[in-house]
Amino acid sequence: MRFRDLKRMQVDIETYCQECFTFPNSARESDRITAIAMSDSAGWGRLISGKELDEGDMLREFVKEICKRDPDVIEGHNLIRFDLEYIEARAKRHKVALTLGRDGSRLGGHAARMQIAERTITYRKYGIFGRHIIDTWILAQHYDVATRELESFGLKDIARQFGIAGAGRTYAPGDKTSWYFDHDPDALFRYALDNVRETRAIAEILSPSYFVEAQIFPYSYQNIPLRGNATKIDALFLREYLHQRRSVPYPNEGRDVAGGFTHMEYQGAAQRVLHSDVTSLYPSVMLVYNYLPQKDELGVFAGLLCDLRGFRIKAKELARGASDDESRVYFNALQSTFKILINSFYGYLGFQMGHFNDFEAANQVTAKGRELIQSAIGWLKDSQAKIIEVDTDGIYFVPPENVQTEADEERLIADLAAILPKGIELELDGRYPAMFSYKMKNYALLDDQGRLRIKGSGLRSRGLELFQREWLEEMLRLLLKNEREKIPEIYNRFVDDIDQHRRPISWLAKTETLQDSLETYQAKLKTKKRNPGAPYELALKAERRYQPGDQISYYVTGMKANVRINENCKLAADWDAEKPDENVEHYKAKLRELYDKFKPWIELEKPSEQKVTLSTGPAQFSLFVPESG
DNA sequence: GCTAGCTGATGCCCG
DNA sequence: AACGGGCATCAGCTAGCG
Numbered sequence A: 001m002r003f004r005d006l007k008r009m010q011v012d013i014e015t016y017c018q019e020c021f022t023f024p025n026s027a028r029e030s031d032r033i034t035a036i037a038m039s040d041s042a043g044w045g046r047l048i049s050g051k052e053l054d055e056g057d058m059l060r061e062f063v064k065e066i067c068k069r070d071p072d073v074i075e076g077h078n079l080i081r082f083d084l085e086y087i088e089a090r091a092k093r094h095k096v097a098l099t100l101g102r103d104g105s106r107l108g109g110h111a112a113r114m115q116i117a118e119r120t121i122t123y124r125k126y127g128i129f130g131r132h133i134i135d136t137w138i139l140a141q142h143y144d145v146a147t148r149e150l151e152s153f154g155l156k157d158i159a160r161q162f163g164i165a166g167a168g169r170t171y172a173p174g175d176k177t178s179w180y181f182d183h184d185p186d187a188l189f190r191y192a193l194d195n196v197r198e199t200r201a202i203a204e205i206l207s208p209s210y211f212v213e214a215q216i217f218p219y220s221y222q223n224i225p226l227r228g229n230a231t232k233i234d235a236l237f238l239r240e241y242l243h244q245r246r247s248v249p250y251p252n253e254g255r256d257v258a259g260g261f262t263h264m265e266y267q268g269a270a271q272r273v274l275h276s277d278v279t280s281l282y283p284s285v286m287l288v289y290n291y292l293p294q295k296d297e298l299g300v301f302a303g304l305l306c307d308l309r310g311f312r313i314k315a316k317e318l319a320r321g322a323s324d325d326e327s328r329v330y331f332n333a334l335q336s337t338f339k340i341l342i343n344s345f346y347g348y349l350g351f352q353m354g355h356f357n358d359f360e361a362a363n364q365v366t367a368k369g370r371e372l373i374q375s376a377i378g379w380l381k382d383s384q385a386k387i388i389e390v391d392t393d394g395i396y397f398v399p400p401e402n403v404q405t406e407a408d409e410e411r412l413i414a415d416l417a418a419i420l421p422k423g424i425e426l427e428l429d430g431r432y433p434a435m436f437s438y439k440m441k442n443y444a445l446l447d448d449q450g451r452l453r454i455k456g457s458g459l460r461s462r463g464l465e466l467f468q469r470e471w472l473e474e475m476l477r478l479l480l481k482n483e484r485e486k487i488p489e490i491y492n493r494f495v496d497d498i499d500q501h502r503r504p505i506s507w508l509a510k511t512e513t514l515q516d517s518l519e520t521y522q523a524k525l526k527t528k529k530r531n532p533g534a535p536y537e538l539a540l541k542a543e544r545r546y547q548p549g550d551q552i553s554y555y556v557t558g559m560k561a562n563v564r565i566n567e568n569c570k571l572a573a574d575w576d577a578e579k580p581d582e583n584v585e586h587y588k589a590k591l592r593e594l595y596d597k598f599k600p601w602i603e604l605e606k607p608s609e610q611k612v613t614l615s616t617g618p619a620q621f622s623l624f625v626p627e628s629g
Numbered sequence B: 001g002c003t004a005g006c007t008g009a010t011g012c013c014c015g
Numbered sequence C: 001a002a003c004g005g006g007c008a009t010c011a012g013c014t015a016g017c018g
Helices: A055-069 A079-093 A136-147 A155-162 A174-183 A185-206 A208-214 A229-243 A281-289 A300-320 A325-349 A359-382 A406-418 A466-480 A484-499 A518-526 A534-541 A584-602
Strands: A008-015 A033-040 A043-048 A073-076 A108-116 A119-127 A132-135 A262-264 A268-278 A386-391 A394-398 A426-439 A442-446 A452-455 A510-513 A551-556 A569-571
Touching (some): A008 A055, A008 A079, A008 A185, A033 A055, A043 A055, A043 A185, A055 A079, A073 A079, A079 A119, A132 A136, A136 A155, A155 A185, A174 A185, A185 A208, A208 A325, A229 A300, A229 A325, A268 A281, A268 A359, A281 A300, A281 A359, A325 A359, A359 A386, A359 A394, A359 A406, A406 A426, A426 A466, A442 A466, A452 A466, A466 A484, A484 A584, A510 A534, A518 A534, A534 A551, A534 A569
Parallel strands (some): A008 A073, A073 A132
Antiparallel strands (some): A008 A033, A262 A386, A268 A394, A268 A426, A386 A394, A426 A442, A442 A452, A551 A569
């Protein structure tokens, strides 16, 4: 079955009083559903409730409509953490049976939790017999873990960031829903319909690879995005062992495993930088050296890894040779799914819950990885290359002076690749006119089209305020283009903007994601397991309900630069442009600190005049200084 | 009473 | 309920200061 053969349907619910939303049973009397918008390939629909139509009737209509359209998949943005919870709570109040199942059974649900990288997401896991529930908010979380490029996770934000928001799109802010209902209900319905159109477009982009996975793993389409990769690989083991009627071992107890080799050899700006990396380092090491799960008597692991590698190469070829858009998108989804899977096999070795986990093998894999990358570093140094930064499987370096043309570079990489064992391949992954190496895993690259690429939590984290990220970007661009004399101007402009309240509060506000529930936070506070934090304190005071995974934007108030932030903060939404009360001294001090961190490079003397290199921090040398000097 | 400097927890990111 | 390695920020603590 192909993705396009699925009968998909999108659902979005607007409530009369969304800002007061509490659930499951404490919803205020004034809460009412005012619009449910639905779309599917056959057309668009809407249901209206509120003043004229009783909410119970509305819900019954909703059930009837879904059964009539009979979708295989129900898609929605925030479907499981908002719309379904709301509908369930309201249906309970109005004693409406949500018989959405294909066999006439009711919507079921239970509390659940999932992990996406460092994010823990609590949600209610819903089940509708014969149908799959896909939440594009969850898909967006997965997408962001891989790319780290989504600013926020609201439907409108994501649509804008993917460039699929319609030009004539209707916007109705959440806290104005009731106003629209009373004064311009039609705009509200258009808004809800635009929501489902965008949901459909986002699902079109993000969901096909999960559909592919559903055909590989013994999990339903609905469950695929809710499971971690190691869990899915474990399921492949279980299926094969049960199929062959073999017993399944218990997981081994976890122990410490060392990781990849990381090293920064040079801090500062460098020019003409190459990046080479070992292709699929860990999968290659596992297969070449047979570092495989000891308990896997049937050899499932190596077989799967080999097959998947083969599939991926095949899918990549097919994507490249695809004659139409649809098959290209399909094969690309296929190959990127395989890539992620292949990379998860190493993680499986160290997976606590994996029945065939093997920490010894995991340790051998990383040890061999460290050995291989260090031998590559050694060879490059012997060849008079200047190493800048190394992280696990890739090396940034400045090639020796006798390497000038691209052909020279290719030859250098080929010579380096030749010293590595058979089966371990190395390639030239990129060349950059300039690089600024700041700290381990933190650097900026300027490519030959003048595009700046920033890496690392210290330079591009969403945990940084927008003004910090903007400042870093402008400053790094000038450093890399060797125009650092312009940086002080920019600094002064930023100081002035802060002083004069010239920018909206989103420029100064910090956005953080709540990891713990408010109950857990309070329990930790009580037992002194953690210190108070501004986002949690604000969430506790807020009227709306917050749950783990929710983002919260806040800014610092007060008059002095040094204030206890959790006692001097306000929600960004409560900022009043007429009476700006952000802590100007605090933000100016932060900008100053940031400037000072980069001061050694901003106020560096001109290369020709420079005599000494900086003596603080890690081992340093300057690539601006000629070898003889 | 104040602050610099340390420690541990948290949040986010790299490969 | 994939892994380890890294950085920045914040609050609380403490030694050392006036």
